[in-house]
Amino acid sequence: MSPPSTLTQIDIYKLRKVCSVCSLRELCLPAGLDQRELAQIDQLVNRRQPVKRGDYLFRAGIELRSLYAIRTGFMKSCVLHEDGREQVAGFHMMGDLMGLDAISSNRHICDAVALEDSEVCEIPLSELEALSREIPSLQQHFHRIMSREIVRDYGVMLLLGSMKAEERLAAFLLNLSQRFAARGYSATEFNLRMTREEIGSYLGLKLETISRALSRFQEDGLIAVRNKRIKLTDIPALRALIGHQACGG
Amino acid sequence: MSPPSTLTQIDIYKLRKVCSVCSLRELCLPAGLDQRELAQIDQLVNRRQPVKRGDYLFRAGIELRSLYAIRTGFMKSCVLHEDGREQVAGFHMMGDLMGLDAISSNRHICDAVALEDSEVCEIPLSELEALSREIPSLQQHFHRIMSREIVRDYGVMLLLGSMKAEERLAAFLLNLSQRFAARGYSATEFNLRMTREEIGSYLGLKLETISRALSRFQEDGLIAVRNKRIKLTDIPALRALIGHQACGG
DNA sequence: CGCATGGTTTGATCCATGTCAAAACCAGTG
DNA sequence: CACTGGTTTTGACATGGATCAAACCATGCG
Numbered sequence: 001m002s003p004p005s006t007l008t009q010i011d012i013y014k015l016r017k018v019c020s021v022c023s024l025r026e027l028c029l030p031a032g033l034d035q036r037e038l039a040q041i042d043q044l045v046n047r048r049q050p051v052k053r054g055d056y057l058f059r060a061g062i063e064l065r066s067l068y069a070i071r072t073g074f075m076k077s078c079v080l081h082e083d084g085r086e087q088v089a090g091f092h093m094m095g096d097l098m099g100l101d102a103i104s105s106n107r108h109i110c111d112a113v114a115l116e117d118s119e120v121c122e123i124p125l126s127e128l129e130a131l132s133r134e135i136p137s138l139q140q141h142f143h144r145i146m147s148r149e150i151v152r153d154y155g156v157m158l159l160l161g162s163m164k165a166e167e168r169l170a171a172f173l174l175n176l177s178q179r180f181a182a183r184g185y186s187a188t189e190f191n192l193r194m195t196r197e198e199i200g201s202y203l204g205l206k207l208e209t210i211s212r213a214l215s216r217f218q219e220d221g222l223i224a225v226r227n228k229r230i231k232l233t234d235i236p237a238l239r240a241l242i243g244h245q246a247c248g249g
Numbered sequence: 250m251s252p253p254s255t256l257t258q259i260d261i262y263k264l265r266k267v268c269s270v271c272s273l274r275e276l277c278l279p280a281g282l283d284q285r286e287l288a289q290i291d292q293l294v295n296r297r298q299p300v301k302r303g304d305y306l307f308r309a310g311i312e313l314r315s316l317y318a319i320r321t322g323f324m325k326s327c328v329l330h331e332d333g334r335e336q337v338a339g340f341h342m343m344g345d346l347m348g349l350d351a352i353s354s355n356r357h358i359c360d361a362v363a364l365e366d367s368e369v370c371e372i373p374l375s376e377l378e379a380l381s382r383e384i385p386s387l388q389q390h391f392h393r394i395m396s397r398e399i400v401r402d403y404g405v406m407l408l409l410g411s412m413k414a415e416e417r418l419a420a421f422l423l424n425l426s427q428r429f430a431a432r433g434y435s436a437t438e439f440n441l442r443m444t445r446e447e448i449g450s451y452l453g454l455k456l457e458t459i460s461r462a463l464s465r466f467q468e469d470g471l472i473a474v475r476n477k478r479i480k481l482t483d484i485p486a487l488r489a490l491i492g493h494q495a496c497g498g
Numbered sequence: 499c500g501c502a503t504g505g506t507t508t509g510a511t512c513c514a515t516g517t518c519a520a521a522a523c524c525a526g527t528g
Numbered sequence: 529c530a531c532t533g534g535t536t537t538t539g540a541c542a543t544g545g546a547t548c549a550a551a552c553c554a555t556g557c558g
Contacts, residue, residue, distance in 0.1 A: 079403045079406065079407045081407060081411070081492065082492050087406060087407045089403050089406050100395075101396060101399045101400050103392050103393055103395075104393050104396035104397040104400050109400055109403065129385070129388060129389065129392070132382075133382045133388060136378070136382065139378060139382060140378065143352050143378070143395070144352055144353050146352075146395045146396070146399070147349055147353035147395070148353040150349055150353070150395070150398055150399060150402065151353050151358055153399065153403070153405075153406070154328045154338050154350060154358065154359060155328070156402075156406055157328065157336060157338055157402070157406065157409060158328045158330060158334075158336045158338075161336045161450065161451070161453035162330070162336045162450075162453065165545070195505065196507095201410065202410070204411065205545075206545075206547080208507085210506095211506060211508080212507085212545090214506095215508085227505090227506085227553085243330065243332040413514075413515090414514075414515070444534090444536090445535075445536065445537095446535085454515075454516090455516060456536080457515090457516080457537085460537055460538085461515095461537085461538080463536095463537095464537075476523085476535090476536080499558100500557105500558095501556105502555100502556090502558100503554100503556085503557100504553105504554090505552100505553080505554080506551100506553070506554095507550105507552070508549105508550090508552095509548105509550085510549085511548080511549105512547075512548095513543100513544105513545095513546075513547090514543100514544095514546090515542105515544090516541105516542080516543075517540105517541080517543090518539105518541085518542095519539085519540090520537105520538090521536105521538085521539100523535080523536070523537085524533105524536090525532100525533095525534090526532090526533095527532080527533105528529105528530095528531085
């Protein structure tokens with residue numbers, strides 16, 4: 001049928017370009033490109049873009065120009081309601097791809113805000129699409145990334161729809177832990193880049209509830225918090241919290 | 250760069266095949282194919298598949314074989330928690346594409362259950378991917394569909410995270426209404442194919458709360474319910490309900 | 499350094515929704 | 529038709545989390 005098109009030199013160049021642009025392990029599975037080459041092309045090509053703490057990477061309603069891969073830093077995305085209510089839809093860190101929601105209508109439907117000074121790289125959608133037409137493994141990988149976002153969203157629904165406050169928080173902390181670990185950082189000790197209010201918004205709770213739950217976890221010896229600094233001291237117990245709350249009934 | 254590849258006869262044949270398989274307007278934007286041809290190829294090719302009420306189309310954990318487009322009928326998808334809790338993640342009707350969550354890991358992460366006798370058609374992912382490499386507009390369309398699912402999910406998060414019971418229910422009813430309307434059915438009168446419990450699960454509420462809220466809407470003249478049959482008698486009021494609840498504070 | 503600002507903690511109280519229970523209803527079946 | 533099991537409604541009551549309020553703390557700035 002459709003033989004996997006052999007890659008031309010130009011294809012390979014373009015592939016390197018997209019991949020290197022963002023040091024996205026995310027998008028870089030496809031071909032085995034060597035590090036030095038990547039690094040070189042890196043400086044030539046890319047639309048790297050700094051985003052200062054508090055700045056918007058994009059806002060709901062504006063036209064989609066590119067997807068953005070986070071190189072460094074930490075961001076949140078927020079869905080808005082006409083009446084001003086806003087809901088944090090996710091927290092994003094190094095390697096995450098943002099803007100997928102905008103493909104649907106060519107307009108962003110959420111805000112993306114940097115929670116600390118960050119650096120992103122732009123990936124023009126049309127270029128990515130063109131390239132992924134030529135390189136099946138890139139195509140597949142892109143699809144997986146979108147699908148992974150859907151899976152994540154389902155997880156959040158489960159959390160919001162059927163867990164209670166402390167379960168939600170435990171799940172949240174474990175999720176952060178895991179993601180930091182996957183990026184080579186400590187799984188047990190990290191900074192909460194976001195405020196209690198933002199955590200609350202994400203978890204469908206009020207900031208006071210977050211604060212109280214954190215205090216409780218600390219009393220119970222599950223964590224140690226001091227301001228934004230947090231240390232997970234009993235991960236198994238946190239895990240146990242998630243499932244067993246509702247088992248009595 | 251990469252010129253939009255001209256379509257061979259075979260391409261066009263395959264495109265027709267995928268599109269016709271499911272009478273998916275969803276996937277059929279790309280080329281202007283005439284109705285009769287579609288209908289003909291329809292019978293030749295397709296993996297149409299009936300799903301009886303109560304049957305699983307797929308279950309969490311099993312391997313991804315295909316995506317499924319709903320031809321007729323009504324389904325729900327449920328995310329599960331180890332401890333048995335289950336959460337309805339969505340309701341799906343004619344034209345919707347199911348199974349996108351499984352692309353990420355090659356395994357389904359939710360159950361899909363028919364809420365009435367339905368008919369789906371299988372779309373092998375690999376075929377769809379192959380074809381979309383050859384036909385840019387199909388590729389783009391597929392991306393939009395995935396993105397649309399993400400957008401939907403963000404909407405659900407907003408709903409679960411920051412709306413209260415009656416707002417959620419109003420939003421739910423209006424959403425259903427809109428989707429029926431988009432498919433040529435009445436926007437104001439339809440059957441709720443799911444139980445109160447399933448609505449509750451989807452909305453993060455208990456069935457009693459759903460029941461009470463429906464009764465209240467009826468008292469207030471917003472709707473008329475009789476068992477599963479529902480009629481939206483004051484859509485503007487329902488709409489108003491969604492935003493204005495929290496405006497006092 | 500001290501002040502201002504925004505974030506956090508903690509307490510007291512209230513309310514929306516959950517829980518438990520019973521009765522009514524309905525759809526399908528023998 | 530009557531019986532059965534599942535669904536829905538409604539009521540009474542309990543409770544988790546929201547709300548309101550005040551004090552505390554950290555950070556940044558003049």
